[in-house]
Amino acid sequence: MVGHHGTPIALLRLLGPPKGLCDTGGTPIVLSLVPDGHGLYTSAELLRAGDLVAMPTETVYGLAADAFAPAAIVKIFDAKERPRFDPLIVHLPEGPPDDVVEGVVELVVLASRGRERFGALTDHFWPGPLTLVLPRHPRIPDLVTSGRETVAVRMPDHPVTQALLEAFGGPLVAPSANRFGSISPTSAADVRAELEGRIAAVLDGGRCPLGVESTIVAIDRDGALRLLRPGALPVEDIETVAPVERAMARGDTAAPESPGQLSRHYAPGTPLVLVDDLETPAEGPPSRLALLRVSGDPDLARRAYEAAGHTVVDVVSLSRGGDLAEAARELFAALRRLDDCGADTIVAERSPTSSGLGFAIEDRLQRASALR
Ligand code: TXA
Numbered sequence: 001m002v003g004h005h006g007t008p009i010a011l012l013r014l015l016g017p018p019k020g021l022c023d024t025g026g027t028p029i030v031l032s033l034v035p036d037g038h039g040l041y042t043s044a045e046l047l048r049a050g051d052l053v054a055m056p057t058e059t060v061y062g063l064a065a066d067a068f069a070p071a072a073i074v075k076i077f078d079a080k081e082r083p084r085f086d087p088l089i090v091h092l093p094e095g096p097p098d099d100v101v102e103g104v105v106e107l108v109v110l111a112s113r114g115r116e117r118f119g120a121l122t123d124h125f126w127p128g129p130l131t132l133v134l135p136r137h138p139r140i141p142d143l144v145t146s147g148r149e150t151v152a153v154r155m156p157d158h159p160v161t162q163a164l165l166e167a168f169g170g171p172l173v174a175p176s177a178n179r180f181g182s183i184s185p186t187s188a189a190d191v192r193a194e195l196e197g198r199i200a201a202v203l204d205g206g207r208c209p210l211g212v213e214s215t216i217v218a219i220d221r222d223g224a225l226r227l228l229r230p231g232a233l234p235v236e237d238i239e240t241v242a243p244v245e246r247a248m249a250r251g252d253t254a255a256p257e258s259p260g261q262l263s264r265h266y267a268p269g270t271p272l273v274l275v276d277d278l279e280t281p282a283e284g285p286p287s288r289l290a291l292l293r294v295s296g297d298p299d300l301a302r303r304a305y306e307a308a309g310h311t312v313v314d315v316v317s318l319s320r321g322g323d324l325a326e327a328a329r330e331l332f333a334a335l336r337r338l339d340d341c342g343a344d345t346i347v348a349e350r351s352p353t354s355s356g357l358g359f360a361i362e363d364r365l366q367r368a369s370a371l372r
């Protein structure tokens with residue numbers, strides 16, 4: 001058996017006849033595991049050995065490593081080609097928030113208003129797609145926080161993520177399981193397309209139910225809340241608990257506080273342009289196009305572009321009925337499909353609304369369209 005990237009040979013023997021693994025003349029193949037007792041045990045063993053395992057969450061697939069093992073965490077940055085200045089989210093097991101953040105976060109550093117808001121937000125939204133940026137515990141490796149005084153934490157709401165955290169027995173760091181700047185994966189097949197040969201295994205939990213990343217909110221020492229990334233939890237929901245400053249999540253800062261919020265991100269290889277309305281094409285030379293609508297009838301868009309002289313290679317409407325949850329769930333898979341259809345350009349229509357999940361959809365499309 002050809003040396004599988006970072007996988008202990010003894011463990012591979014233990015697995016018996018290779019299932020997701022085959023010898024392709026020296027090219028390592030990612031081990032595909034089903035999330036039963038055997039798959040969870042194997043994943044936890046790989047993580048304990050310092051290897052990387054891609055895991056499903058309710059938002060997108062994450063690339064997991066032991067949160068307290070710098071030697072393993074370094075492999076995440078290498079596999080993703082991610083710059084070291086971009087810090088990672090620590091994923092926590094289910095349990096009372098004050099207990100599960102112990103040794104990761106230092107809540108005592110927060111003023112009482114900050115501790116109250118931590119309690120209220122976690123009460124309402126954990127487990128779930130809300131990441132909180134909080135004062136770090138000194139035990140947390142610098143690689144996790146990129147040397148910052150804060151650490152990002154969340155408690156995922158997915159049975160497979162929670163089963164893996166339990167089997168592993170400690171917190172896991174996990175960025176989205178894609179190469180840096182590329183489209184986040186929402187299925188095990190997407191993970192393979194991004195990271196084949198670079199990681200030990202992928203735990204296949206099917207499609208991610210939410211489809212966009214968690215919403216990131218910083219709780220400052222004085223208790224002020226700042227939105228750092230719009231995501232799967234609408235900011236309006238958070239504002240029912242406490243006011244949220246939104247300025248940080250908008251705009252194209254060269255050095256955003258959440259470095260993952262660089263202006264170009266979530267980007268297909270095919271150039272993507274954003275337009276207001278796909279039913280009235282702008283003038284331009286005929287070209288081979290892929291069309292993406294957030295809602296509405298895909299055929300109306302196709303006909304309008306064909307009438308304007310273009311070749312429409314493929315067209316996707318994320319939710320014909322305008323259901324934003326469905327649109328968010330389908331967004332990244334649609335971007336991958338359109339990226340692979342052989343078009344010269346993807347023309348995407350802006351979200352009809354920027355409230356609720358429309359904010360996250362608009363943000364991802366905006367970044368996908370930013371110039372290289
Ligand atoms: O839904 C999610 O959040 C997924 C799943 C796998 O949990 N994870 C994810 O991770 O989206 P990633 O690494 O692709 O994005 C994490 C973002 C980055 O933009 C990073 O800059 C920001 O979180 N971040 C992490 N720690 C931070 C900190 N201490 N201060 C500010 N931003 C932070």
Ligand code: MG
Binds near residue numbers: 176184
């Ligand atoms: Mg990411």
